[in-house]
Amino acid sequence: MFDWNRSCSYDEQQKRRFHTIARSRLKKLAAQLNLPQGSFDLRSNKAGIAVSGEITLHHHRAYIQVGQFGLSSGHGILIRTCKGRKDYTCGANHFVALDMLDDIPALAAAVRAVTGVGRGASPSSEQRAA
Template identity: 80%
Template sequence: MFQWDKSCSYDEQQKRRFHTTVRSRLKKLAAELDLPSGSYDLRSNRAGVAVSGEVTLHHACAYIQVGQFGLSSGHGILIRTCKGRKDYSGGPNHFVALAMLDDIPALAAAVRAITGVSRRDSNASQFRAA
């Protein structure tokens, strides 16, 4: 299991592991949500040496960003709705624990509850053109 509460600040090795692990988990999340290939972006911003940076999964109606911005509270996954992949402000912010990256089905359930992305969405093709 990854040590989510170990700070990336001034630790290049930890930051590299953090970004690699988060990208891998977000790919698993996309699969769990049945997001069609090409219907989402997966971006990584390593930022400066004093912070973790963030990794973002941006879908037509869901914006999920992972970073250590809530390390003291244990929260580090931002989930919100959006209107396409050019919408960077989206709906209200919701935060869940970084440790949810260790339970992808539970994280997917939270994403579905917050954004309405459905696992069996019969209109999944609509998300391809975002």
């Protein structure tokens, strides 16, 4: 199992694994939420040597970002609503623990609770909402 709380600072191998695995888990999250292909972007920004950078799943109604920005608080996944894939600042910030990446159904439930995305929606109804 991956250690989400092992710092990526000054550790290129850890950062590479962090990004690769987090990206893979966000793809699984998109599938769990029944997000149609093309209704979201998946981005990775490695940033500088002293930080983890971030991995972002940006749907037209949900913004989910993974990073080690809250290690001292135990948080590292930001979830908020948005109004389109060009909206980077919309809804209130909600944070959950990084280790929720090991429990995709629980993470999907948290995303649904905050954003409503994926709640009883079929892929075709999510596409119509785009």
